[in-house]
Amino acid sequence: MNATGEALFRLSQGNVMRLKVDQLRQVVRHANSPKLSLRAVARLSGVSPNTVRALRDHLSSIGEDWESLRTLDDSAFEARLNYGQETSGRRRSIPNLAQVHDELRKRDITLSLLWEEFRNDDPESASYTQFTRQYRTWLKKQKISMRQIHKPGDKLFVDFCGRTIPIIDRETGEETKAHVFVGALGASGYLCATAVANQTVANWLHCHVIALENLGGVPRYVVPDNLKAAVLKNGRDSIQLNSAYQEFAEHYGFGILPARPRKPKDKSLAEIGVQIVQRWVLARLRSHKFFALDELNQQISYWMTQLNERITRTYPKSRLARFQELDVPALKSLPNDRYAFSLWRYQVRVESDYHIEHQGHRYSLPYQYTSLLVDIRATSENLIVSYRRRQIASHQLVIGPGITTLPEHQPAQHKHYQDCQPEALLAWAESIGPATLTYARRNLEERKDFANGMKAVIALRRDTRNEQLHERVESACAYALKLKILGYERLRSILRNGTDQHPEIPPQAPAMEHENLRGAAYYSVQAGDIA
Incomplete structure (x- = not known):
C-alpha cells in the first residue's frame, strides 16, 4: 500500500469498525467492482468515500475480495478483514466554498483544478475526496437544483402507482384492488409496467423479475422509494435494506440506491414515469371491467407497447428507439436462473x-x-x-x-428421554420384524404393570444393539410369543440358550384301537363284578 493509501486507511479505519456487519458487506461487495467510483460505492453503501478507499486498499493488501468473503458468517467475515485499532488524524483545512462555487461558474473551471491550486498553496490541506465532499455538502444546503444526467444502462427507477385498478370476482362480485408497478430507465426513458394483487415483498420482487425480463438485461443500479418491501430503514448514517431484496440484487448483480426520504428529486424520473402510465395507460382503462389480473396485464402490456413506440414533439425518437440505441448495449446479461423467492x-x-x-x-x-x-x-x-x-x-x-x-x-438428556418413549420403542421393534413388534406392543399395551413392560422392551433394544443380536431377536420373540412369554428374563434366557433354534420333539402318535386292547371301562366293569 502506498503512503497516501496508508494514511487514508488510518484516517477512516475507525469509521469502518463502527459499521454494522451487513453494511460492511455491502461496502465490500460494491468496492470489489472496478467499474464503480469511490463516490458511487459510498452512495450505495451509505459511507464516506474515504472509508471506501481505505477498504479497497486494505482488501488489496490482504489479498481478499468479495468472492472469497461472501460465503463467510459474520464472525469469520470480520476476522478475515483483520482491522487494527482506530487511529486519529488531524483535521485538514478547506477553502472558502462560496468562492469555489463562484469560480466554477467560469468556463472550463473544474473542481480538480481548484483543488490542485489550493493544494499548492497549502500542501497539508484536505485531500481531493474531502474537498469535493465538503463542497457537495455545502451545495446541497444552498437549495440549488441541478438537472440529472443519466448514463445508458445505469439506473432503473421503480415505484408503485398511487392509482389502483379494481378486479371483480366473477362468482361473488367482490371487488379487490390491483396495484400497478412502474419502472423507468434513466437514459432512454423506456417504461415498463405490470399489475399485482398487493405490495408484499413477494409481489415487489415478482415485479422486478418481470421488468428485468422485459428489458432483457440488468442495469447497474435500481432506485426504489422507501417502501418496506425494499428499505427497512433509511437513516442519516446508514441504510438497512430488506434482506430478500438484497438477496435478489445479489442474484441479478445490481446495486440498490434508495431515494433519500423527503427528497423527491432523487426519484423524479420514477414519479414522472408513474404519472405518464397513469395518464396514458390507466386512464384509458377506467371504463373497463377486469375479472382477473391476467386480463388487466394483457391490456397494460398492449398500451405500454404503444406508449414506448410513440413519437412526440418533444423527442423525435420514440422511447423504444432510444432504449435500443442507448440502454440495450449497456445492460448486463440476465443470469441463467430466475430468482427463486425466499x-x-x-x-x-x-x-x-x-x-x-x-x-x-x-x-x-x-x-x-x-x-x-x-x-x-x-x-x-x-x-x-x-x-x-x-x-x-x-x-x-x-x-x-x-x-x-x-x-x-x-441435548443428551432430552435425546435419551425421547428415545425411550413408546413411539420410539415401537418404531425400533417394527424395524426388526413383525414378531418383535408384536412382543413390544403386547408389553406396552396389554401388561397391567406398564413400567415393567416398557423396561422389558428397553432392555431388549439395549442388548440387541450392544451384543449385535439383530438376526436372533425376531426368532426368539416369535418363540416367546408362542409360549406366551412377555417378561424379558425368560426371553433373555431363550436368546442365550438358543432354545428357539432347537428342533421340536414331534408329538406321540395316538394309541391304536384293537379288539384285544382293554381300556379303562373294561377294568371298571371287572372291578364291579368282583365286588
Whole structure:
C-alpha cells in the first residue's frame, strides 16, 4: 500500500469498525467492482468515500475480495478483514466554498483544478475526496437544483402507482384492488409496467423479475422509494435494506440506491414515469371491467407497447428507439436462473425448548442457540435458519400445525428421554420384524404393570444393539410369543440358550384301537363284578 493509501486507511479505519456487519458487506461487495467510483460505492453503501478507499486498499493488501468473503458468517467475515485499532488524524483545512462555487461558474473551471491550486498553496490541506465532499455538502444546503444526467444502462427507477385498478370476482362480485408497478430507465426513458394483487415483498420482487425480463438485461443500479418491501430503514448514517431484496440484487448483480426520504428529486424520473402510465395507460382503462389480473396485464402490456413506440414533439425518437440505441448495449446479461423467492423473517427469538415457529409449524434448532435471535428464510420447499449469516439448521417445509425435531439438535438428556418413549420403542421393534413388534406392543399395551413392560422392551433394544443380536431377536420373540412369554428374563434366557433354534420333539402318535386292547371301562366293569 502506498503512503497516501496508508494514511487514508488510518484516517477512516475507525469509521469502518463502527459499521454494522451487513453494511460492511455491502461496502465490500460494491468496492470489489472496478467499474464503480469511490463516490458511487459510498452512495450505495451509505459511507464516506474515504472509508471506501481505505477498504479497497486494505482488501488489496490482504489479498481478499468479495468472492472469497461472501460465503463467510459474520464472525469469520470480520476476522478475515483483520482491522487494527482506530487511529486519529488531524483535521485538514478547506477553502472558502462560496468562492469555489463562484469560480466554477467560469468556463472550463473544474473542481480538480481548484483543488490542485489550493493544494499548492497549502500542501497539508484536505485531500481531493474531502474537498469535493465538503463542497457537495455545502451545495446541497444552498437549495440549488441541478438537472440529472443519466448514463445508458445505469439506473432503473421503480415505484408503485398511487392509482389502483379494481378486479371483480366473477362468482361473488367482490371487488379487490390491483396495484400497478412502474419502472423507468434513466437514459432512454423506456417504461415498463405490470399489475399485482398487493405490495408484499413477494409481489415487489415478482415485479422486478418481470421488468428485468422485459428489458432483457440488468442495469447497474435500481432506485426504489422507501417502501418496506425494499428499505427497512433509511437513516442519516446508514441504510438497512430488506434482506430478500438484497438477496435478489445479489442474484441479478445490481446495486440498490434508495431515494433519500423527503427528497423527491432523487426519484423524479420514477414519479414522472408513474404519472405518464397513469395518464396514458390507466386512464384509458377506467371504463373497463377486469375479472382477473391476467386480463388487466394483457391490456397494460398492449398500451405500454404503444406508449414506448410513440413519437412526440418533444423527442423525435420514440422511447423504444432510444432504449435500443442507448440502454440495450449497456445492460448486463440476465443470469441463467430466475430468482427463486425466499420469505425472510428477521431477528426471531429462539424459544426455551430450542424451537421456532413458522406459519403454525414448529422446527428445532441446535439447543445451543436457545434464546438467541436468528433469521428465517423460507423457500417453496425448505426452511433455512441462520445466525449472523451462518446457516445453523435446515428443514423440509411443512404446511400446517405440528412439530419437527431433529435428534442432533437435542441435548443428551432430552435425546435419551425421547428415545425411550413408546413411539420410539415401537418404531425400533417394527424395524426388526413383525414378531418383535408384536412382543413390544403386547408389553406396552396389554401388561397391567406398564413400567415393567416398557423396561422389558428397553432392555431388549439395549442388548440387541450392544451384543449385535439383530438376526436372533425376531426368532426368539416369535418363540416367546408362542409360549406366551412377555417378561424379558425368560426371553433373555431363550436368546442365550438358543432354545428357539432347537428342533421340536414331534408329538406321540395316538394309541391304536384293537379288539384285544382293554381300556379303562373294561377294568371298571371287572372291578364291579368282583365286588
